[in-house]
Amino acid sequence: MSREKTAAIRAAREAGKFLLGEFKKAPSAKKMKARHEIVTAADLKSEKIILSILKKEFPQHDFLSEEDGLTKNGGDCEHLWIVDPIDGTTNFFMRNPIFCVSIALARKGEIILGVIYSPVTRELYVAEKGKGAYLNGKRIRASKREKIKESILTFCHGSGAGYIRKSMDLFRDLRLKSLTLRQLGAAAIELGFVAAGRVESIMIPGARSWDVAAGILLVREAGGKVTDFEGEEWTLKSKDMLATNGKVHAELLRNIKKVLKK
Numbered sequence: 458m459s460r461e462k463t464a465a466i467r468a469a470r471e472a473g474k475f476l477l478g479e480f481k482k483a484p485s486a487k488k489m490k491a492r493h494e495i496v497t498a499a500d501l502k503s504e505k506i507i508l509s510i511l512k513k514e515f516p517q518h519d520f521l522s523e524e525d526g527l528t529k530n531g532g533d534c535e536h537l538w539i540v541d542p543i544d545g546t547t548n549f550f551m552r553n554p555i556f557c558v559s560i561a562l563a564r565k566g567e568i569i570l571g572v573i574y575s576p577v578t579r580e581l582y583v584a585e586k587g588k589g590a591y592l593n594g595k596r597i598r599a600s601k602r603e604k605i606k607e608s609i610l611t612f613c614h615g616s617g618a619g620y621i622r623k624s625m626d627l628f629r630d631l632r633l634k635s636l637t638l639r640q641l642g643a644a645a646i647e648l649g650f651v652a653a654g655r656v657e658s659i660m661i662p663g664a665r666s667w668d669v670a671a672g673i674l675l676v677r678e679a680g681g682k683v684t685d686f687e688g689e690e691w692t693l694k695s696k697d698m699l700a701t702n703g704k705v706h707a708e709l710l711r712n713i714k715k716v717l718k719k
């Protein structure tokens with residue numbers, strides 16, 4: 458196992474253990490970060506746990522973390538760790554177990570490692586570029602469903618009224634065409650579900666890299682596809698994101714383009 462993978466798994470598990478303890482107690486204090494976004498004391502503590510493990514192991518790397526922002530260490534600028542200390546903070550705060558820790562590593566802008574840990578369900582997703590996607594050590598693959606009318610689609614959105622409106626427009630159109638359309642409230646978990654073949658897709662107008670970087674590699678390594686809404690391969694510079702099992706991608710993209718052009 459690579460040093461990077463070992464460290465990322467250790468950081469995700471240690472933060473997850475802390476979060477599970479907090480989840481079982483009363484919800485931790487919260488602040489409003491923006492109009493539709495909260496941050497809890499647990500986000501900050503979980504971030505501290507993760508960053509202290511990774512920074513000790515890789516002091517020369519750069520780090521981008523949701524609450525702490527970007528730290529450039531000026532040594533090795535090829536490697537960037539992308540961390541979300543809790544993805545699904547609102548779920549965590551309302552004691553809904555769908556939340557996780559998400560840790561990714563990019564080299565020269567390309568995601569090469571993704572680790573997601575869901576502490577309540579004890580599910581650990583791991584992917585390394587070119588080596589497949591795994592859930593609790595077992596190889597996972599995206600589903601084989603080919604039609605959106607037989608598919609379970611998921612969605613979420615970046616913060617900001619424009620992104621929220623776009624996702625509502627997509628919801629209105631696609632709910633009637635699919636088996637169902639759900640917002641689970643944690644993009645990283647929804648990406649893990651696409652990789653594990655539990656749902657067919659997730660779409661996010663205005664995705665933020667800490668929510669999705671690890672999950673994107675999982676979907677790709679599980680045989681799925683991840684693009685922006687124009688159909689270009691998703692990169693860390695992209696905004697909108699569509700991740701699917703690959704089979705429903707073209708049909709979904711056609712619908713998304715039609716809705717957003719109206």
Ligand code: IPD
Nearest residue numbers: 543544545546613614642643644
């Ligand atoms: C949130 C989740 C959610 C999405 C929100 C994100 P956070 O991340 O990924 O699914 O709809 O836009 O902010 O804030 O809980 O890390």
Ligand code: CA
Nearest residue numbers: 523541543544
């Ligand atoms: Ca978060």
